[in-house]
Amino acid sequence: MKNFTMSKRFLIGAALISCTLGSIQTANAADAIRIGSILSVSGPAAFLGDPELNTLQTYIEKINAAGGVLGRKLELVHYDDGGESVKANSFAKRLIESDNVDVIIGGTTTGATMAAIPLAEKANIPFISLAGAVVIIEPVKKWVFKTPHTDRMAAEKVFEDMKKRGISKVGLLSETSGFGQSGRKEVQGVAANYGITLVADETYGPKDTDTTPQLTKIINAPGVQAIFVFGLGQGPAIVTKNAGQLGNKLPLYQSHGVASGEFIKLAGKNAEGVRLPTPAILIADALPASDAQKAVVVSYNKTYRDKYKTEPSTFGAYAFDALSLYIDAVKRAGSVDKAKVRTALEQTKGFIGTTGVVNMSATDHLGLNLSAFRMVEVNHGDWLILK
Secondary structure (H helix, E strand, O other): OHHHHHHHHHHHHHHHHHHHHHHHHHHHHHHOEEEEEEEOOOOOOHHHHHHHHHHHHHHHHHHHHOOOEOOEOEEEEEEEOOOOHHHHHHHHHHHHHOOOOOEEEEOOOHHHHHHHHHHHHHHOOOEEEOOOOHHHOOOOOOOEEEOOOOHHHHHHHHHHHHHHOOOOEEEEEEEOOHHHHHHHHHHHHHHHHHOOEEEEEEEEOOOOOOOHHHHHHHHOOOOOOEEEEEOOOOHHHHHHHHHHHOOOOOOEEEOHHHOOHHHHHHHHHHHOOOEEEEOHHHHHHHOOOOOOOHHHHHHHHHHHHHHHOOOOOHHHHHHHHHHHHHHHHHHHHOOOOHHHHHHHHHOOOOEEOOOOEEOOEOOEOOOOOHHHOEEEEEEOOEEEEOO
16 A cells, blocks of 8 residues: 555656646747748749848847847747748648747738738737738738838839829839739829829739730830839849840839849849839938938848848848837737737837838828838949939
């Protein structure tokens, strides 16, 4: 009996120790603030997704080295959707149901974002998108926010510049991706407000390797004065190369979907003279000292260059703003409680990011206006600010 009693006590003690250790492990796991991420690090949108991932990894490491947030470390849980919406939906489900993340940052593309939104909304989890289409935040979705300027804003900024130059007849070439389709719709919707007539309206696929037929139609359209390309990834660079091969002399405009030095590398000499709207990140060094964003964008650029020995891009900066906005909301909420953080995000005011000064509200989950965009032109392989 004595041996049985001792054995029984040993087993009970071992069970208690096991339970205690399990509780400690669970508590330690819970101590980390889990940042979920779905990005297009491979595939046709890789030059957008790669700097986004680099940025999240770099700044999470920096934040943790400085003590974390609310005394807790950050943990990144990342999946690469390869630019495929079906994968983005599957990974969003995994982040929510298996990984138990506190926030989702991504997707890189509009298609990936729209595939994940229903899951984030149903799960009541803050979701900060890095994609451009206005449909992401219009109509307003309770749990969804975004950092890049919208496609509508890009169209308006481009048309402002065209109007100043007396351009009124434009040929549009848009990508059949989610971003391109939304951009095409917004271009069509705001063109008349600026006295612009679309005399040609062509499309191309995100995997197309030649857009010469579409460009030929646009260049030969009656009275056409400029070409406006709406797409992202490698496609717009291919379009720009094809335009050069055709000997195009018309002004060529792009959207902020190519606001990266990678676009200039891919398009080569044909990128010369291309105009587009961009956040301040691309022209950080040219900003006056009085510019509210100067310190933020210069600091981000230096951090990225020092770590990766390459030029930063607006896309990585979108991820920086998303992470920064989330952390700012957590600090103001004093908690990672999802509902409290969502409310704090919606109440963001005067937040200076790389994309602009952010002022959100219950009816605006972006918080930027046209002044946050700068018009630039490719000049001798670099960006020149247009006045």
